[in-house]
Structure formats: structure tokens, C-alpha cells
Amino acid sequence: MLSAAIDYARSNYPRFLDELKDLIRIPSVSTLPEHKSDVLAAAQWLGRELTRIGMDHVEVITTPGHPLVYADWLHAPGKPTCLCYGHYDVQPPDPLDEWHSPPFEPTERNGNLYARGAVDDKGQMYMQVKALEALFAANKGKLPINIRVILEGEEEVGGEQIARFIREHSDLLKSDFALVCDTEMFAPELPTLCIGLRGLIYTEIEARGAKSDLHSGMYGGAAPNPFVALAQIIAQLKDGSGRLLIPGFYDAVRRPSDDELRAWQHLPFEEEHFRLTEVGSSRLTGEPGYSVLERTWARPTLDVHGMPGGFTGAGAKTVIPAKAIAKISMRLVPDQTPQQAFAQYKSYVESIRPDGIELDVRLIHSGDPIVVGTDNPYIQAATRALKKVWGKDTVFIRSGGSIPIVGDFERHLKIPSVLMGFGLPDDQIHAPNEKFHIANFYRGIESIIEFMNEVAV
Amino acid sequence: MLSAAIDYARSNYPRFLDELKDLIRIPSVSTLPEHKSDVLAAAQWLGRELTRIGMDHVEVITTPGHPLVYADWLHAPGKPTCLCYGHYDVQPPDPLDEWHSPPFEPTERNGNLYARGAVDDKGQMYMQVKALEALFAANKGKLPINIRVILEGEEEVGGEQIARFIREHSDLLKSDFALVCDTEMFAPELPTLCIGLRGLIYTEIEARGAKSDLHSGMYGGAAPNPFVALAQIIAQLKDGSGRLLIPGFYDAVRRPSDDELRAWQHLPFEEEHFRLTEVGSSRLTGEPGYSVLERTWARPTLDVHGMPGGFTGAGAKTVIPAKAIAKISMRLVPDQTPQQAFAQYKSYVESIRPDGIELDVRLIHSGDPIVVGTDNPYIQAATRALKKVWGKDTVFIRSGGSIPIVGDFERHLKIPSVLMGFGLPDDQIHAPNEKFHIANFYRGIESIIEFMNEVAV
Numbered sequence: 001m002l003s004a005a006i007d008y009a010r011s012n013y014p015r016f017l018d019e020l021k022d023l024i025r026i027p028s029v030s031t032l033p034e035h036k037s038d039v040l041a042a043a044q045w046l047g048r049e050l051t052r053i054g055m056d057h058v059e060v061i062t063t064p065g066h067p068l069v070y071a072d073w074l075h076a077p078g079k080p081t082c083l084c085y086g087h088y089d090v091q092p093p094d095p096l097d098e099w100h101s102p103p104f105e106p107t108e109r110n111g112n113l114y115a116r117g118a119v120d121d122k123g124q125m126y127m128q129v130k131a132l133e134a135l136f137a138a139n140k141g142k143l144p145i146n147i148r149v150i151l152e153g154e155e156e157v158g159g160e161q162i163a164r165f166i167r168e169h170s171d172l173l174k175s176d177f178a179l180v181c182d183t184e185m186f187a188p189e190l191p192t193l194c195i196g197l198r199g200l201i202y203t204e205i206e207a208r209g210a211k212s213d214l215h216s217g218m219y220g221g222a223a224p225n226p227f228v229a230l231a232q233i234i235a236q237l238k239d240g241s242g243r244l245l246i247p248g249f250y251d252a253v254r255r256p257s258d259d260e261l262r263a264w265q266h267l268p269f270e271e272e273h274f275r276l277t278e279v280g281s282s283r284l285t286g287e288p289g290y291s292v293l294e295r296t297w298a299r300p301t302l303d304v305h306g307m308p309g310g311f312t313g314a315g316a317k318t319v320i321p322a323k324a325i326a327k328i329s330m331r332l333v334p335d336q337t338p339q340q341a342f343a344q345y346k347s348y349v350e351s352i353r354p355d356g357i358e359l360d361v362r363l364i365h366s367g368d369p370i371v372v373g374t375d376n377p378y379i380q381a382a383t384r385a386l387k388k389v390w391g392k393d394t395v396f397i398r399s400g401g402s403i404p405i406v407g408d409f410e411r412h413l414k415i416p417s418v419l420m421g422f423g424l425p426d427d428q429i430h431a432p433n434e435k436f437h438i439a440n441f442y443r444g445i446e447s448i449i450e451f452m453n454e455v456a457v
Numbered sequence: 458m459l460s461a462a463i464d465y466a467r468s469n470y471p472r473f474l475d476e477l478k479d480l481i482r483i484p485s486v487s488t489l490p491e492h493k494s495d496v497l498a499a500a501q502w503l504g505r506e507l508t509r510i511g512m513d514h515v516e517v518i519t520t521p522g523h524p525l526v527y528a529d530w531l532h533a534p535g536k537p538t539c540l541c542y543g544h545y546d547v548q549p550p551d552p553l554d555e556w557h558s559p560p561f562e563p564t565e566r567n568g569n570l571y572a573r574g575a576v577d578d579k580g581q582m583y584m585q586v587k588a589l590e591a592l593f594a595a596n597k598g599k600l601p602i603n604i605r606v607i608l609e610g611e612e613e614v615g616g617e618q619i620a621r622f623i624r625e626h627s628d629l630l631k632s633d634f635a636l637v638c639d640t641e642m643f644a645p646e647l648p649t650l651c652i653g654l655r656g657l658i659y660t661e662i663e664a665r666g667a668k669s670d671l672h673s674g675m676y677g678g679a680a681p682n683p684f685v686a687l688a689q690i691i692a693q694l695k696d697g698s699g700r701l702l703i704p705g706f707y708d709a710v711r712r713p714s715d716d717e718l719r720a721w722q723h724l725p726f727e728e729e730h731f732r733l734t735e736v737g738s739s740r741l742t743g744e745p746g747y748s749v750l751e752r753t754w755a756r757p758t759l760d761v762h763g764m765p766g767g768f769t770g771a772g773a774k775t776v777i778p779a780k781a782i783a784k785i786s787m788r789l790v791p792d793q794t795p796q797q798a799f800a801q802y803k804s805y806v807e808s809i810r811p812d813g814i815e816l817d818v819r820l821i822h823s824g825d826p827i828v829v830g831t832d833n834p835y836i837q838a839a840t841r842a843l844k845k846v847w848g849k850d851t852v853f854i855r856s857g858g859s860i861p862i863v864g865d866f867e868r869h870l871k872i873p874s875v876l877m878g879f880g881l882p883d884d885q886i887h888a889p890n891e892k893f894h895i896a897n898f899y900r901g902i903e904s905i906i907e908f909m910n911e912v913a914v
Contacts, residue, residue, distance in 0.1 A: 031772035091774055098669065157772050198674060202773045211737025212555065213888040216760040217655060217858025220788050221699070221743045221752035223736045227761035227783075228695060234688035240811065242678070279680045280668025283813045286678045295678035303673040304684035305776050306767030311784065315488035315614050316659045316821050317548060318786055318859075319762050319887055326684075327768065329775055331677050354697065356740040364773050401674025402775075430776055431670035 004138035005449045009130065013442055016130045017113070019049070020441070021106040023088070023122050024115045030066055030089035030157045039153045042088045043067040046129070046151055053133040054141055055149065063161040066153030070172075073132075074146045079456055080378075081146035083175035083415070084132075085405060086125025086182065087155030090117035091430045098432035112435040119436035120429040124181040124421060125151060127441060131448035144456035148175055152405070155182075158202070158365025159404050166405075166412045177378040178409045179451070181444065183421030186397050187268050188437075191386035191447075193379060194419035196297065196398030197406055199332035199369035201342045205230060205349060206360040208323040216318040224356030226324035227310060234326060236352050237345075238302050242286040242295075244330075246348045249300060252336045256298050256398075264293045267395060278425060297398035300341075301331045327364075331400060338366035367404025372416050378455065382418050385450035389443055420447065461595035462906045466587065470899050473587045474570070476506070477898070478563040480545070480579050481572045487523055487546035488614045496610045499545045500524040503586070503608055510590040511598055512606065520618040523610030527629075530589075531603045537835075537912055538603035540632035540872070541589075542862060543582025543639065544612030547574035548887045555889035569892040576893035577886040581638040581878060582608060584898060588905035601913035605632055609862070612639075615659070615822025616861050623862075623869045634835040635866045636908070638901065640878030643854050644725050645894075648843035648904075650836060651876035653754065653855030654863055656789035656826035658799045662687060662806060663817040665780040673775040681813030683781035684767060691783060693809050694802075695759050699743040699752075701787075703805045706757060709793045713755050717853075721750045724852060735882060754855035757798075758788045784821075788857060795823035824861025829873050835912065839875050842907035846900055877904065 009016070028042040029035040046069045047060045055071035066089065074081070093103035093116045101107035106115035113123065128149070135143050150173060152162040166173060183194040209224035238244050256264075271292050275284050286295040295301070309324030311317035332341050346361045353359050372379065374396055383394040399419075406417045422444035428434045466473070485499040486492040497517075503526045504517045512528035523546060531538070550560035550573045558564035563572035570580065585606070592600050607630060609619040623630060640651040666681035695701050713721075728749050732741050743752040752758070766781030768774035789798050803818040810816050829836065831853055840851040856876075863874045879901035885891045 031770065031774065033771070091776075092768070092770065094768075095670070156774075200674070200775070202775065209736075209738045212885065212890075213552070214736065215858060215887045216758075216762065216786060217657070217788060217856065218882075218886075219736060219753065220758035220760050220857060221756055222731075222741045222749050224738050224740075224742045225760050227764060228691060228759075231688040231691035231761065232697065234685060235692035238685060240689065274679075279666075279671065279676060281666045281681050281813045282815060283681075284679045285681045285811075285813045292679050296676065299678055301673075301677035302685075303677050303682050303775075303777050304688065304767070305673065305774060305778070306769040307684060307764040307781075308769035310761070310763030311549070311551075312763040312765035312769070313488065313549065314490075316784070316786075317488065317613075317762060317887070318657070318659065318760075320760055321762070324764075327773070329673060329773075331674060354742075356738045356742045358739060399674065400677060401672060425675075428669065429675075430672040430774065433669075 005134040006446055008137045009134040009445050009449065016445070017438065017441070020123055020126050023126060024106045024117050025104055027104045028089050028153065029092050030154050032092060039066045039089055043069050043153055046088055049129060050149060053129065054136040055132070065161040068162055068165055069151040071149040072147060073143050076143060076146045079145040080176040081148060081174070082452070082455065083173060083178040084128045084147060084149045085178055085180045086128060087121045087152045088125060089153040089156050090120070090122070091156050095432060100433055108438070111439060112437050114433055114435045116434055118434050119423045119427045120434065121155065121182045123436040123441055124423065124444065127181055127422070127444040128179065128448055130445045131452065134445065134449055135452060144452050148173060160365070162405060163408050166408045170412045173413055175413065175415055177415050178417040180403060180406060180417050180419050181421055182403055183399050183419045184423030184425060184427065185421065186395050188424055189390065190268070191390040191392055191394045192421070193382055193394050193396055194399045194421060195374060195379070195396050196371040197369060197403050198400050199336065199338055199367050199407070200329060200402035200404070201332065201338050201345070201366045202329040202364040203342070203345065204362050204364060205233065205326045205328060206323060208358045209356055210320060210322050212322050214320045216320050219320055223320050224354070225320050226357060227307070227321065229354040229357040230307065230324055230326045232354050233349055233352055234304060241288050244300060244302055246344050248344050249341065252340065253300065254334045263396065267293070267397070269293060296400040298333050300333055300336060302328065304328050331402065332369045334369045334371050336369060338368060342366065367402040368407030370407050370410060376416050378416060378418050381454040382420055382451055385447055385454045388450050389447045420451065462591040463903055465594045466591040466902050466906065474895065474898070477580055477583050480583060481563045481574050482561055484561045485546050485610065486549050487611050489549060496523045496546055500526050500610055503545055506586060507606060510586065511593040522618040525619055525622055526608040528606040529604060530600050533600060533603045536602040537633040538605060538631070539909070539912065540630060540635040541585045541604060541606045542635055542637045543585060544578045544609045545582060546610040546613050547577070547579070548613050552889060557890055565895070568896060569894050571890055571892045573891055575891055576880045576884045577891065578612065578639045580893040580898055581880065581901065584638055584879070584901040585636065585905055587902045588909065591902065591906055592909060601909050605630060617822070619862060620865050623865045627869045630870055632870065632872055634872050635874040637860060637863060637874050637876050638878055639860055640856050640876045641880030641882060641884065642878065643852055645881055646847065647725070648847040648849055648851045649878070650839055650851050650853055651856045651878060652831060652836070652853050653828040654826060654860050655857050656793065656795055656824045656864070657786055657859035657861070658789065658795050658802070658823045659786040659821040660799070660802065661819050661821060662690065662783045662785060663780060665815045666813055667777060667779050669779050671777045673777050676777055680777050681811070682777050683814060684764065684778065686811040686814040687764065687781055687783045689811050690806055690809055691761060698745050701757060701759055703801050705801050706798065709797065710757065711791045720853065724750070724854070726750060753857040755790050757790055757793060759785065761785050788859065789826045791826045791828050793826060795825060799823065824859040825864030827864050827867060833873050835873060835875050838911040839877055839908050842904055842911045845907050846904045877908065
């Protein structure tokens with residue numbers, strides 16, 4: 001059965017890729033209200049596809065936000081149940097003028113598929129669907145293990161609906177482990193399992209000064225300026241070296257084990273190559289005394305994403321804006337919690353409020369940091385599957401990104417997650433010219449097929 | 458003749474106001490390329506009107522930017538020549554949702570005319586046109602003095618075209634003094650001449666970090682963040698008390714005379730009333746040890762107007778933007794010069810450049826600070842005219858705003874400017890719900906009529 005499923009997949013790859021392109025063409029940008037119907041269309045497209053390949057109980061579940069897509073196939077008694085997770089929403093494509101081909105017109109170049117969502121997460125989510133199709137086709141309409149599928153449309157905006165669904169319907173999702181395909185390989189050709197994720201608090205600080213916009217000639221020197229106030233606050237959140245200045249923020253940070261730190265030193269990582277090819281800045285920044293991998297995987301960080309307000313057009317407008325906003329997020333690591341981190345941040349920001357300014361410090365969304373043990377049996381089955389497809393031992397890494405759903409699976413379903421991802425470090429996720437290496441799409445499908453079979457043994 | 462012109466004006470006020478409304482309805486926003494044809498339309502409208510009232514040599518002068526409108530009437534031998542200046546371009550109306558009536562649909566409420574440009578500067582500019590019409594009508598097609606009119610469409614974006622025209626064609630504008638109606642009265646019913654203006658340098662700092670936008674999960678802790686860098690820079694430009702930290706910036710600042718400072722103390726100004734009714738913030742800010750009038754009229758200041766870049770939409774996008782911009786201006790006072798101030802600022806900003814960030818510090822536009830003496834004969838003629846119309850002695854103030862044209866008149870035409878303005882402190886220029894007190898529009902016309910006659914004596 002094993003090779004039959006892989007044979008089926010291989011003989012259908014061109015069609016699989018065409019189908020993925022159709023899904024990508026639906027601009028399901030979850031954060032923009034004008035794309036609400038596109039997000040729904042992507043959900044319905046996936047519902048039809050899950051029905052077509054042979055899943056039972058396919059349902060597009062409406063919610064107060066974007067819909068969830070559920071399906072199951074539970075006819076393998078005595079076998080484990082896998083909860084396949086993915087998300088079909090994408091980040092906004094802006095800035096549009098930096099794309100070499102339109103973000104929602106998937107384009108093949110140099111063996112890659114370029115488009116918003118190509119790898120994050122439509123392409124990686126669709127690997128699971130196609131692996132299931134191949135297993136059904138090769139096994140006369142049966143699967144080697146029990147499968148539940150849950151797909152969400154709000155991953156890029158905090159995943160509120162799926163989090164609520166898991167909290168309220170944990171019985172409906174009862175499984176033994178989850179398979180999450182939304183991470184990346186450490187390097188090309190290096191099979192990778194991600195066993196740790198940073199958490200997140202995404203916040204806004206709104207600063208208000210004058211009651212309305214004022215002329216900076218008439219009032220400059222007397223009226224408080226909300227942008228100057230936000231700049232003063234931000235400059236006090238993080239020092240010049242990159243260390244956060246929020247009191248108590250580092251107290252709960254757990255240092256990775258010596259074994260884990262030693263293993264990271266043997267990963268094929270060259271700081272100068274990373275700087276030149278991935279970041280491209282004149283130098284890297286961050287806390288002194290920590291390696292780049294530690295800084296991005298195992299240390300909390302703070303970034304400012306945008307500062308809406310005032311005049312942002314071309315040319316000059318001499319306005320003192322009545323208000324301005326800073327969109328600021330912090331990455332968290334075990335054992336920090338979003339609740340405590342936000343409380344520390346809010347309290348500190350309010351304590352350094354500049355004169356004449358009122359502040360509103362709000363939490364937009366959050367996610368828990370997590371770490372999974374390498375001795376977990378599903379992690380071990382995954383390493384065997386990856387060895388078969390890629391011919392190499394798996395490396396265990398962490399990710400600096402946040403997948404809040406993994407924390408929800410752990411907390412509410414009491415199950416571990418296998419984070420098996422096939423993105424590459426230069427895939428430009430969330431940025432212009434996002435891509436997915438097409439060979440990884442294919443081998444990802446094969447890896448999932450092998451994984452399901454390993455779990456069934 | 459004097460009372461005949463005033464009589465004519467009074468019997469034509471409703472028509473004058475209707476004409477002004479027509480001019481205001483043309484959305485001549487000079488900074489927005491999509492309004493280029495509206496700016497031209499406003500120029501052509503004014504050209505037709507100047508021809509209709511009896512001016513000679515009316516010309517809409519095309520330039521590489523927005524047009525100039527020129528007219529003259531030079532048939533009063535032995536009499537002085539007045540150069541009437543105004544601008545027909547306006548600031549952008551945003552934020553639109555804070556207007557109580559549409560910005561380009563002039564609306565009368567409580568004796569005021571609400572619209573973008575009502576007072577800055579269409580209404581005040583049009584007072585001059587209507588004063589000339591009344592003088593022509595009352596004097597059989599003649600004026601009491603020689604008049605040149607020059608109107609520009611780029612005042613709100615730096616006035617590059619008129620500055621170049623004055624530089625290159627100073628012979629065509631040869632005059633004895635300029636009349637500029639673009640300032641405000643210190644208080645309602647208090648005739649005011651503005652004898653000092655702050656200068657300006659309007660700049661942008663562009664900060665660049667990574668070569669493209671990056672995911673803050675993957676790269677947070679290693680990639681430089683341009684917004685954090687700009688915040689660190691801004692926090693080092695001005696301390697918490699409002700004092701600028703640019704080395705040498707205060708060296709050229711000339712303290713107002715003791716007489717001038719004493720006179721300011723007798724102006725009807727209450728700091729708490731100003732705070733509550735005009736600014737509306739929880740407290741005023743600015744350099745310790747200086748009064749509000751000193752801080753806004755006679756001290757340099759720095760404001761941030763907007764910080765374009767990154768993600769500014771609703772919701773969350775976890776991006777480390779490749780670049781961000783801060784739009785920052787500084788007001789200058791005698792004897793600072795824009796050239797030196799910008800050089801000091803640029804050099805200081807570059808000296809505090811955060812690690813991993815490249816900076817581009819650019820000057821968008823600038824204007825000289827100026828002070829005019831109260832013993833000037835045209836200033837004295839103006840005070841006599843204002844006494845007749847308003848029944849009160851004139852107060853001499855400065856303005857914190859910048860009218861670069863006044864510096865150009867001084868430098869290239871070697872003439873002083875009479876800044877006779879009839880705006881009010883709560884007119885909300887450059888902000889939503891800009892207004893012009895309609896009675897001031899009428900009495901402004903009468904003041905200009907009397908002024909022309911006083912100059913002719």
C-alpha cells in the first residue's frame with residue numbers, strides 16, 4: 001500500500017499543483033474586511049475538495065468570524081487518530097509594488113511557486129489533503145489510521161474562532177496527536193521537526209494629545225505630539241542593544257537545556273550568510289551574549305510593525321495629530337505567559353506615559369509559547385518517515401514564530417503536535433514574493449503518506 | 458471715495474460670500490497629485506475674476522508645478538505700489554470622518570463659514586480681490602495706489618514655484634511693500650498685525666534595515682527594526698521637557714526685546730483657557746522657563762507629523778518592515794537659517810544612527826524666519842486703517858507659523874510685508890472643521906479698503 005500511495009501521488013503531481021494554484025487565486029486575506037467573502041470562498045473550496053477525496057462529515061462551520069472546515073474518517077478501529085491542522089487564510093500582500101508577479105496569480109519560476117499563501121499555509125495545508133487523497137486511492141477508499149481535519153481562516157489574525165471551537169467542542173476533536181504543517185526546514189534537503197515555538201502578544205498603544213489635529217506652526221511648543229510620545233515610549237521599551245526594559249519580563253524565561261544548545265551549534269548555520277542572504281541589513285541586532293538561534297528561538301523580542309496616524313502621504317502637511325498608534329508585538333518563550341507578559345508591558349508603558357498624553361494600551365491577540373519532547377512516539381514516527389523520504393536524520397529545531405493553535409491543542413485536547421514543515425528559510429513568508437519550493441510540496445506529500453503509515457504500524 | 462467703496466462693499470456682501478463659496482468648492486489640494494486639475498481650475502477662476510473687476514495684464518502663469526496668477530493696475534503715478542499676495546491651494550481635508558459638514562461644501566453655522574480653505578487662505582485672499590473691486594467701483598475704474606497681485610497654488614507644499622518666479626523675475630514684481638492676508642487676529646475684535654514669523658525646515662528621515670519585509674517571528678531578535686530605530690532617534694532629538702537636543706541648534710536664537718516680551722504679557726492670553734479651548738490636552742508641553750507665547754512665537758520647536766511604512770491597517774500583521782519614514786519638521790526663529798539648522802539636524806541624526814540601520818535624511822522644504830519693525834510706514838498706515846474699522850489700537854504679535862514668501866519678498870524684492878490677517882485662534886486651520894468668521898471676512902475687506910486709502914495719502 002505504501003508504494004501504491006506514493007505512486008499515485010507521483011502520477012498526479014501536475015494536477016495537485018494546478019489545484020493548489022486555484023486555491024491560491026482566492027485572495028483570502030483574513031485581516032481585511034473587504035476580503036471576507038474570499039475567505040469564505042476558500043473554505044467552501046476546501047470543503048468540496050475534502051468531500052471529493054473521500055472524507056466523511058465534511059462541514060464548513062460558520063462562526064462569528066471566518067469559518068472553520070471540518071472533516072473526518074474514523075473507520076480504522078484500534079489505530080490512532082490524527083488531527084490534521086492547517087489554515088487557508090493569508091497575510092495582506094502589501095507592499096504590492098515589490099512583487100515581481102501578482103501576489104494572487106501563482107507563478108512558477110526556478111522550480112518555485114510564487115504567490116501569497118504559497119507556503120504559508122495553503123501549500124503546506126494542501127500537502128495533507130493530497131496525502132490523504134493518495135492514501136484513499138491506493139487503499140480502496142480506506143486510510144491506514146483515523147483522521148480528523150480541522151482548517152481555520154483566522155490564523156493570521158489570532159485564531160480566535162478555532163480557539164473557541166476547541167475550548168467548547170474538545171469532545172468533537174478527540175484525537176491522539178495533531179499534525180501541523182506550517183513550519184520550515186532548517187536548510188534545503190535537511191528534514192526538520194520543530195519542537196518549540198515562541199508565543200506572542202500583539203498590542204496597540206494609542207496615544208492622544210490635543211482634542212483635534214492642530215497646526216504645528218501655531219501650536220508647536222505647546223501642544224503634546226503623540227508621535228513624539230510614542231517614540232519616547234518605544235525607546236524606553238528596548239535599549240540600543242536589543243534588550244527589553246520591561247521590569248520582570250525576563251523572570252519566567254527558561255534557558256534551553258545544555259543538550260539543546262549544543263545541538264544548535266552543530267546545525268548548518270552561518271551567521272554571516274544568514275545576514276547577507278536572508279536579512280540583508282548592514283549588521284544583525286539583538287541581545288549581546290546570545291547566538292542568533294538563541295535570540296530568535298529562545299529569547300523574548302519586541303518589534304514595531306507600523307505607526308498609523310497623522311499625515312503619511314507624499315509631500316508635507318504641518319499637522320500635530322490629535323492621536324497616533326503604535327502596533328507593537330512581543331515574542332514570548334517558555335515559561336512566559338501572554339497574560340503576565342501583557343500585564344507587565346501595560347503597567348510599564350503606563351508608568352512612562354509622557355506629560356500631556358493619554359494612553360490606551362490594548363491586546364489585539366496572543367499565543368502561548370510551547371516545547372514538545374523528542375521522545376514522544378509520534379515525533380519518533382515522524383523521524384522514521386522523514387528518513388525514508390529524505391534519506392537523512394531529522395534535526396530538531398525551534399521556531400521563532402508563533403502557532404497559537406499548538407498551545408490550544410496541548411491545553412484543551414491534551415495532545416502533542418508534530419510540526420512537520422517543508423518551507424525554506426528564504427520563502428519570504430508575510431513579505432512580498434512569498435514562494436514555495438515545488439519539489440518540497442511533492443516530497444512533503446510523500447513524507448505525510450509515510451508518516452501516516454508509520455503511525456499505523 | 459472712502460465711504461463710497463465701503464458702501465459698495467456692504468451692499469454686495471451676500472454676492473461676495475457666494476463667490477467665495479464657489480471658489481472653496483474647487484478642492485485645490487496642492488499636495489495630492491489627483492487634485493492637480495482642481496488647483497489649475499482655482500487659478501483660472503481667479504484669473505477670470507481679476508479680469509472682471511478691472512485688473513490689467515491678468516495671466517495664469519504655467520510652471521513645472523502649480524500655476525501662479527498675476528495681475529496689475531499701475532495707473533497711479535507718484536503713488537506707492539502694493540504687491541497683494543495670497544494662496545489658493547489648501548491642505549488635504551483628512552481625517553474626513555471628523556468633519557461635521559463636507560470639507561468642500563462651504564456651510565454656514567453660527568456666523569461662520571465652515572470649509573477647507575475658508576480662512577487659509579481662500580477667504581483671506583478673496584478679501585483683497587473684493588477690496589480692489591470696491592475701490593474700482595467707487596472710483597470710476599481707478600485705484601488709489603498701484604497694485605500688483607501675485608497668487609500661488611503651492612503655499613501648502615513649500616511654495617517652490619513662486620519662490621523661483623520671484624528669484625528670476627524680481628523686476629516684474631517691483632513694488633514698495635507687500636500685503637499678505639494669511640495670519641490671524643490675536644483675539645476676536647482685537648486688530649492685529651503680525652510682525653514676526655517662524656521659519657521652517659520640513660524633513661523626512663528614511664530608515665532602512667533588512668532588504669525586504671521580514672516575519673517578526675522568524676527574524677525578531679536578529680533583524681533591525683526601522684520603526685524602533687526612528688523612535689530611538691526621535692527620542693534623542695527632543696528631551697521629555699520639550700527642549701531640542703541637536704547640538705548648536707539654539708546658538709543663533711535671538712531673544713525678543715524686553716519691550717516685546719513685556720507687551721506680550723499684556724495681551725489677553727490665559728494659558729488655562731488656551732489649553733482647554735484650543736488644545737484640549739491634559740496639559741501643555743514645551744520648554745521649561747518660557748511662556749506659551751514665547752514657546753510658540755520665539756523658540757524653535759520640533760514635531761513629528763506621520764510615520765509612513767509597515768502595516769497600518771486594522772488588525773495584525775507581524776512584519777518587520779524593510780523601511781520606515783518619519784516626517785519631522787522644525788520651526789525656526791530669528792536669527793536661525795534653514796541651511797544651518799538642517800545641517801546641524803542632519804549631522805546629529807546621522808551621528809546617532811542605530812546599528813544595522815541606514816538613514817536618508819532629506820529636506821522637503823524650508824522657509825526663513827523674519828521680524829518686521831513697527832516703525833515701518835506701511836505698518837503705521839495699517840494701524841491707522843485698522844483703528845478706523847475696528848475702533849481699537851492694533852496689537853503687534855508674532856506667529857508661530859511660517860510664511861516663506863515673506864522671507865522671499867524681503868530677500869529678493871527688498872520689500873517689507875504687512876501681515877494683516879483676520880483669522881481667529883479657533884479657526885482650526887489645517888484640521889477638520891476649518892472655519893472663517895463671516896463678519897471678519899466683511900471687516901477684512903473694509904480694513905483693506907481703508908489701508909489702500911491710508912497708503913495713498
